[in-house]
Amino acid sequence: MTTTAVRSRDETGTGRLPGAWGLGLRRGALEIRQFFRQRDQVVFTFAFPVVFLFLFASIFSDDVRGAGITASQLYVPAMMAAGIMSTSFQSLGISIAIERDEKVLRRLRGTPMPPAAYFLGKIWLVLVTGLLETAILLLVGTTLYDVKLPSDVGRWAEFGWIFVLGLTACALLGIAVASVPKSGKSATSVVVLPFLVLQFISGVYIAIDTIPDWMLNIGALFPLKWMCQGLRGVFLPESAKVLEQAGAWEFGRIALVLGAWCVGGLVLCLLTFRWKNRRDG
Numbered sequence: 001m002t003t004t005a006v007r008s009r010d011e012t013g014t015g016r017l018p019g020a021w022g023l024g025l026r027r028g029a030l031e032i033r034q035f036f037r038q039r040d041q042v043v044f045t046f047a048f049p050v051v052f053l054f055l056f057a058s059i060f061s062d063d064v065r066g067a068g069i070t071a072s073q074l075y076v077p078a079m080m081a082a083g084i085m086s087t088s089f090q091s092l093g094i095s096i097a098i099e100r101d102e103k104v105l106r107r108l109r110g111t112p113m114p115p116a117a118y119f120l121g122k123i124w125l126v127l128v129t130g131l132l133e134t135a136i137l138l139l140v141g142t143t144l145y146d147v148k149l150p151s152d153v154g155r156w157a158e159f160g161w162i163f164v165l166g167l168t169a170c171a172l173l174g175i176a177v178a179s180v181p182k183s184g185k186s187a188t189s190v191v192v193l194p195f196l197v198l199q200f201i202s203g204v205y206i207a208i209d210t211i212p213d214w215m216l217n218i219g220a221l222f223p224l225k226w227m228c229q230g231l232r233g234v235f236l237p238e239s240a241k242v243l244e245q246a247g248a249w250e251f252g253r254i255a256l257v258l259g260a261w262c263v264g265g266l267v268l269c270l271l272t273f274r275w276k277n278r279r280d281g
Helices: 002-012 020-037 040-058 071-099 104-110 115-144 153-177 187-201 213-219 223-235 239-243 251-270
Strands: none
Touching: 002 223, 020 040, 020 223, 040 071, 040 115, 071 115, 071 153, 071 187, 071 223, 104 187, 115 153, 153 187, 153 223, 153 251, 187 213, 187 223, 213 223, 223 239, 223 251
C-alpha cells in the first residue's frame, strides 16, 4: 500500500508527490487488480444479480396486463439497478469496514498519500465493476428476454446520468455506512440486511404495482427505487409507465432525488468516516 506513494515520488524526480487525481488513478488501478485477483469474489459479484434475474424471469414470465411487456422484461432494469447498488453501496460498505478493522486505513493515513486519493481509488473500482455488471445484465436481457436497446440518443443520455448519479449516491452511502459496523466480521450483516429490504420495497423483486403504497413511500426515500424507475423508463416501452406509482417515469424527480443523495451522501461521509475503529481510540 505504502509503496504506491513512494514509487510515485521517485517517478516524478522532483521529490514531490503527484496530485490527488493522479494518485487516485493509481490507487484505482491497484484496487481493480486486487479485486480481479480474488476469483471467488469476482464470480459472486457478477453472477449474483444474473442468477436472480434468471430465477425471477423464469418463474414470472407471463405478460403484464396493460403494460405491453412481459414480467421477465420488467425484471431486467430492476436487476440492473440492484447490480449498480451491489457493486457500490454493498461492496464499499463491507470492504472499507474490513480494511478499517485490519488497520489498513490506519497505515494508509500515515503515508504521504492524500486522503482523497483513497476515495478516488474506490470510486474507480465501483465505476469499472458497475459498468461491467450493467453490461452483463444488458446482454442477458437483450439476448434471453427481448429487452430492446434504446434507439435514440436522448434515452442513452438518460441512462448515462441515471447510472452516474445512482452509482455516485450509492458509493457515498457505502462509504458512510462502513462506519456503522463495530468490526469487519459484522460488516456483511450490517450492510446486506438494509440492502435486501430496500430491494423488496423498491420494485426489484416484486412488481411496483403490487407493493403497498406505504412501503413504496419508504422506498422512495432512498436511491434504489428511483434508479429502478429510471432504468425502466430507459429500457421499457412507454406503455409500461402505467405500472409506476405516479403513472409516469418522472425523470426530473429522479434526477432531483439522486442528486440530493449525492450531496447528502457526501455530507454523511464527511461527518461519519473514521480511519480507525472506535476501540482503537
